Amino acid sequence: MRDTNKVFHLAIPCKELDETVSFYEKLGCKLARRYDDRVTFDFFGDQVVCHLSPDHIDEKPQMYPRHYGITFLDKEDYDQALEYAIKEELPFFSKPMIRFKGKQEEHMTFFLIDPANNLLEFKYYHDKSMVY
Template sequence: MRTTQDTFHLAVPALDLDEAFAFYVTGLGCKLARRYGDRITLDFFGDQVVCHLSEKIDQEPELYPRHFGVTFHDREDWERLLRLARLRTLRFFAEPFHRFEGTAEEHRSFVLADPSNNLLEFKYYDDPRMMY
């Protein structure tokens, strides 16, 4: 069973590691853990994302079914990241939107696209029981 000491790991393709660094570290504020000639490893909000150098990227990404991100427990954290993304002029794939209004699953979301067209969704549920 996973504990708080364990880390979720996700690997994504990156056309250019300098661009990936600029987006994830300089833009989003992720911490660089390691850098090699063919990848960068990041502390992505407490989990591990590895950007592997690759020419196999999605030229025309669609949000469903492939994306990843963070579901925030506190709305203030979600809003803080949204302000940061705007301030640092990160590329929005989808501007902030509201889903399932009036239901238990109601949440706010926005989607960023990294330089290699990986889509990152950040959301906040009004009812924290709906996070999973």
């Protein structure tokens, strides 16, 4: 299990800071810092830094192999995130679905796409032993 004294850090490109802040705040992330060239968020307890890098945006994003997100341990948290994304009219890259139906690794998932075409996955495994 993860120690509470560790925070995962992820740096990703963004094309414009204001729209990036708007998207991540609507997602429920807290803006921690803002500079002329980047913004830092509390992303569900971890740190996501969006670096202003309009020349490095993936124009044709695909789910695999590059995306990031949250794996919820409680179904209620997954359901709440999905309801929040719908309520805030956040852009879905892939609507909610069930992957690996009927198998031990079956999980519920949906993908959002941020303003710089970064893909975010949110998922919940029915069998918690499949999280890792």
